[in-house]
Amino acid sequence: MKRPTIHDVAAAAGVSRGTVSRLLNGDRYVSPAARSAIEQAISETGYVVNRAARSLVTQRTGTIVMVLSEPHEKLFEDPNYSTLIRVAIRRLAERDLSLVMMLSGDEGDRERVVRYVRGGHADGVLLVSTHAGDPLVSALGSVTPAVSCGAVIGRESVIPYATADDRLGARQMAEYLVGQGRRRIAMITGPMDTPGGIQRLEGFADVLGRKASSKLVAHGDWTQASGERAMTELLERSPDLDAVFVASDLMAAGALTTLRAAGRSVPDDVAVGGFDDSSVATSTLPPLTTVRQPLAEMANRTMDLLLALIDGAEQVEPVILPTELVIRESA
Amino acid sequence: MKRPTIHDVAAAAGVSRGTVSRLLNGDRYVSPAARSAIEQAISETGYVVNRAARSLVTQRTGTIVMVLSEPHEKLFEDPNYSTLIRVAIRRLAERDLSLVMMLSGDEGDRERVVRYVRGGHADGVLLVSTHAGDPLVSALGSVTPAVSCGAVIGRESVIPYATADDRLGARQMAEYLVGQGRRRIAMITGPMDTPGGIQRLEGFADVLGRKASSKLVAHGDWTQASGERAMTELLERSPDLDAVFVASDLMAAGALTTLRAAGRSVPDDVAVGGFDDSSVATSTLPPLTTVRQPLAEMANRTMDLLLALIDGAEQVEPVILPTELVIRESA
DNA sequence: CTCCACTCTGTGCACGTTCACAGACTTTTC
C-alpha cells in the first residue's frame, strides 16, 4: 500500500498542494476552513511529510551528526557521554531534527564523516572529545555549522563550545587539599592533548606553584587501568606523598586500587581527590571527594550554540561553566 | 558554491548521467574506459551522491533508527549500551547506512518514533531495552524490519533478537554459591518486566528450588540506589543470609555499600555475586564475582539479524549466547 | 464607486537521483 502524499491530503481536503504545504510549514495565510479540513485529512490519511523530497528542495536535511572522536576501545568508558547524548536527542527532537552518530576513530572513519558532512547530509556537526590536532576539524570545512562539547584545543576560535571550568575545578580541589594540611600533593592528569588534561593540571599548578614538580605529576589516559599505573609510578617516585588529585573519577578508582594494594589507607595516609562526580565516585571505597561538572547544563549550552548557528547566527561565544567541590570521604 | 551533481560528473567524464549512476550503484555493463573517466571526474569534482534525491526514487532512506526505551533518568546507567552503540555504528557504516538515535521514554517520544518509522524515514528499527507491554512495538507496525538486542517480553515471536542466556548465567552463579557451601542464598532481581529481571530469577530458582522463597528475593530497577535499598530489605527480612546473587553489577555495588554499613564482611559473612561483568565489577571492594555476557557478540548478532531482514530475509531465528562465570573476590 | 492593501489559493517549476527502455555496437553461434 502506497504511503499518502501531500497530493492525497490536498485532494481529501479539497484544496491544493500549495495550501497543505503552507499549513505544514507554518506560513501565514491559511483560512480556518482550509486549516481544519486539511488537519482532518492528515489524520485520516495518516500522512507524514516525506523528508527526502523536502530536503531535495530546501537543501536542508533535518539531521545533525554527532562525531565521537575517541578511539574505539575507550568510547563511552567516560560516563559523560550519556548525558550529552540524551540532552542532544531531546533538544533536537523538539525541533524535529534527528541525531545521527558517527565514529571517527581511524582514517577510514574520518573520511566517511568528511564525505557525509561535505556531501551536505547534515545541517550541523556536534563534536565530542576531539583531540588536539585532529585533522577532522579542518577537513570538515566551514560550510556546515559545528560546535563541540568541551573545547577543541587549538581550534577554540573556530569551533564554539561549552565546557566546565576545568581550571577552576582543579584549583578548588588543590586548595581544599592544601587546606586540609596536605604537604606532598601529587597529581594524575588526563591525556595532555585534551582540554581536561591540560587545564586541570594548570589549575593544580596555579595553587601549588613550584611544589607541582614533575616528580609529583603522572599522566593517564582517562581509563581506570591507566589510573592504577600512574599511581604506581607516583608511589615509586615520591613514596612520601600524602595526597593525590586525579583528573577523573574513573582513574581515581584505579588509583585507589593501587594505594590499597600498597597498604596506604585513604584518606589517612593519602588523600584522594577525583574529578567529574560520576557514578563511580559513590561506589568506590571510600567514596570520592571530587569536582562536579554541570554536565546537563554543558550539554544544553552546547546545543544552544549549535541551534543558534543553524538558525543563522554568524558568531557565538564559548560558554564556560563553574564547577563545584563535592566533599566525601576520600579527602 | 554549488555542490556538484551527477550531471557535473557526467559532463566532466564525457558520459551521461545513466552511466555514472550505474557505476555508483555497481551495475554491470560499464566499460573500463568510462569507469576510469568517471572515477577521475568524481575525485576532481569532489562529488558525493545526494541521498535525498536517491531516497526519493529508491524508497529507501539509508537510515536505521535505534530506539532507547529506557526511562530517561536511567538511560545509559547501564554500561551495556556503549558496546551496542559502537558495534551498531560500525556495522552500519560498512554498509553505508547511518544510525539515528531516538528516545522513547514518554508518550510524546513514542509518537515521534512511530511517525518517523511509519513515515518511512527508516529502513530498519533497532529496539533497546523495550519493556513488556510497551505499546511502541505494535504501533510500529510490521512494514519496517525491527529487531531487538535482548528479547522483548511477550513479542519474542514477532521481534527477532540476540541475547545472552540469562537463565544459564543465573544457574551458573547459583550453582557456584551452593558449591561454596552457602546455605541461605538471597537474590536481588531486576525489574520484572524485563527479560533480565525474569530469567535471571528463573535460573536462580532452577537451582535453589523451594529454597528460593520470596523472603529471600527482593526487586531492584538496575540502579545502584535500588541495589542498596533491596539489600536493606533483605537484611531485615532474613538477617541470617550468607550469600546474595544480584542481577546486575551496578546493583551489586549498591548492595556492597549496604552490607558494609551493616557491618557484614564480604565474602566472609556474605558472598555477593553480580551479573554483567561491567567495569564497576573491578572497581568495587572486593571486586565482584560475576557473570559475563558476551556483549560484543550479542551486538553483532543483533546487527546480523537486522541486516538480514533488510536484505529481504522473511524469517530469522533468535540467537541465544552462553554466559560465563567470572570468579573474583566477592564470592 | 474606485483604489488599494490585505488575505488566501492554485499552478508550474526545480531539486538530483534511479530505473526502464531503446538503441548501437561487439562477439558468439549455427
Added chain:
DNA sequence: GAAAAGTCTGTGAACGTGCACAGAGTGGAG
C-alpha cells in the same frame, strides 16, 4: 554470413516536496 546473444550507452519519466508567482476575493479609506 546471418541471426542471436551479450555488452555498453543515452534519454525521458518519475519520486514528493517547497517556493515564487499570479490571481481571486474581501473590506476599508477616500
